[in-house]
Amino acid sequence: MTTYNPPIDDVEFVLYDVLEIDDEWQKLDIPMDRELARSVLEEGGRVARDVMEPLSQSADQEGATWDDGNVYAPTGFKEAFDVLTQGGWLGTGGNPAYGGQGMPKILTTVIEEMFWGANTNLWLYAALTSGATYCIDAHASAELKARYLPAMYEGKWTGAMALTESHAGTDLGLLRTRAAHVGGNTYAITGTKIFITSGEHDLAENIVHLVLARIEDAPQGTRGISLFLVPKYLVRDDGSMGHRNGFASGSIEHKMGIRGSATSVINYDQAEGYLIGEPNAGLRCMFTMMNYARLSVGVQGLGLSERAYQMASTYAKERVQGRPPSGPVDSEKDADAIIEHPDVRRMLLTQRALTEGSRAFSLFVAMHLDRAQHGTDAHAEQSTRYVELLTPIAKAFITDRAMECALTAQQCFGGHGYIAETGIEQIVRDTRISQIYEGTNGVQAMDLLGRKVLQDGGKTLAALIAELRQTQVATSYAKRVGEVFDLWLESTEWLGNRAQEEPDLIGAAAVDYLNLSGYVLYAWLWARMAHMDTGERGKRALAQFYFDRLLPLADYHATCIRTGSASLSSPASSWF
Known part of the structure; x- marks a missing residue:
């Protein structure tokens, strides 16, 4: 397996040339500059390359283990996790009032990309902590914040999100976990949750679960769901650890991928929990964490795309096989490297164009998250709407393209890509989950179209496109970008006009x-990157490839939209 190479130069091109982020930091009064950012990224890259990546393949082979309710991470994870905690990597974006470092979201997104790409299995033990702390900081009482956030930012305690039950996945209104009021803000939580990432492990002193449950006599459906903070060990008033709480891991799942990450069934038996936010407002609180997690999963796909591309590119340069149709490149050798073959170049260019497009898009969304948090009221409100619109695209489109990139990278290896030793088949397996958890990509698509676009009559989308039209892009692509912006708006209008009379249309x-949206956004980003590149970075060549070979898929998806729902709804269920 090739060594992971942190893509810092490509990242900085997007940050400073494409998004001009140092101007943003100055406008938003964020205490960050290029020199400090570079030092953070270089150290993060070093940790990713030297500490995390060497454990990736062995963790997949060993997996997490379960023994009578105790869960053990793979060999070497404890020492590597200690490096993460000692370096403060779990609290980079946290609230400084409680010990977080307060770094801008756009910088923590880059850190996440490197950590996801180097070792997805290890970073999963840490990643949900950031989302959990964000939710606690936004909705919990001052007492809970003071008691839990400092240790979570430090990495001594980690976080987990407990939503899913065997009968309640996407439809959380069906959940049965109960919360009995004990007194004050304290409840006794009883029920069983499944698919709980990092719900039990041996890497941290305490694990803080955010649990969705139903208070007695609460309304049925999603209107009756509340959110609770449920720690593995209770915490005394002085901050010291108390006795073990009433929940345990009943088992861990045996999975296709991310095998080094423990995914638990958690049984709660009158576990002590503390209400976060108002009663029956749990989903609103949880979606603070879910939106964070969904962008993070998109970045997970990005990190794995970059890792897969690096592996495929290295292999294509080293693997000698056959001659390209145009004739020998090195006549002194019996064969040429497969990178000289046009179809291998097609595969590599596809990976790189999609991966760099995904990076630019994820950082664009992160920039708006920073604007939403640090900007003036009007601009913050607009950026908040943009983030809500773009988050389902970031989660689903990036991870769908990540799976495409992983499979394409595997194809570059030929038969060697199907065996475990090369490591690329692990990337394929680890990437697959990103399309499924934190809301399947089909659900993301329905959320985008039904809630985020049509619910406000397409106003947020129209405002975003109007803003993007004002940016400078390469003149050779400006006309085409304008055309696909029009195509996006026309498709939206057509759907809005037809949706009420055709219920299955959405x-x-x-x-x-969603795919149309993603390809159009990447077109704007590639036109922008081509404009800002002076030529030596190769972005202009990649932009040409994107517009020639990948953007035509936007027209394909627009055509599919206008076929309506008849071909899907007319076949009887009994036919299947």
């Missing part, structure tokens, strides 16, 4: 609409 068109 469900039938949602995935195509």
Whole structure:
């Protein structure tokens, strides 16, 4: 397996040339500059390359283990996790009032990309902590914040999100976990949750679960769900650890991928929990964490795309096989490296164009998260709407393209890509989950079209496109970018006009609409990157490839949208 190479130069091109982020930091009064950012990224890259990546393949082979309710991470993870905690990497974006470092979201997104790419299995033990602390900071009482956030930012305690039950996945209104009021803000939580990432492990002193449950006599459905903080060990008033709380891991799942990450069934038996936010407002609080997690999963896909590309590119330069159709490149050798073959170049260029597009897009969304948090009221409100619109695209489109990149990278290896030793098949398996958890990509598509676009009549989308039209892009692509912006708006208008008379239309068109959205956004980003590149970075050549070979898929998805729902709804269920 090739050594992971942190893509810092490509990252800095997006940050400073494409997004001009140092101007943003100055406008938003964020205490960050290029020199400090570079030192953070270089150290993060070193940790990713030297500490995390060497454990990736062995962790997959060993997996997490379960023994009578205790869960053990793979060999070497404890020492590597200690490096993460000692370096403060779990609290980079946290609230400084409680010990966090307060770094801008756009910088923590880059750190996440490197950590996801180097070792997804290890970073999963830490990643949900950031989302959990964000939710606690936004919605919990001052007492809970003071008691839990400092140790979570430090990495001594980690976080987990407990939503899913065997009968309640996407439809959380069906959940049965109960919360009995004990007194004050304290409740006794009883029920069983499944698919709980990092719900039990041996890497941290305490694990803080955020649990969705239903208070007695609460309304049915999603209107009756509340959110609770449920620690593995109770915490005394002086901050010291108390006795073990009433929950345990009943088992861990045996999975296709991310095998080094423990995914638990958690049984709560009158576990002590503390209400976060108002009663029956749990979903609103949880979606603070979910939106963070969904962008993070998109970045997970990005990190794995970059890792897969690096592996495929290295292999294509080293593997000698056959001659390209145009003739020998090195006549003194019996064969040429497969990178000289046009189809191998097609595969590598596809990976790189999609991966760099995903990086630019994820950082664009992160920039708006920073604007939403640090900007003036009007600009913050607009950026908040943009983030809500773009988050389902970031989660679903990036991870779908990540799976495409992982499979394409595997194809570059030929038969060697199907065996474990090369490591690329692990990337394929680890990437697959990103399309499924934190809301399947089909659900993301329906959320985008039904809630984020049509619910406000497309106003937020129209405002975003109007803003993007004002940016400078390469003149050779400006006309085409304008055309696909128009195509996006026309498709939106057509769907809005037809949706009421054709009830199944949103469900039938949602995935195509999300893909159309993604390809159009990447077109704008590639036109912007081509404009800002002076030529030596190769971005202009990649932009040409994107516009020639990948952007035509936007027209394909727009065509599919206009076929309506009949071909999906007319076959009888008994036919299947």
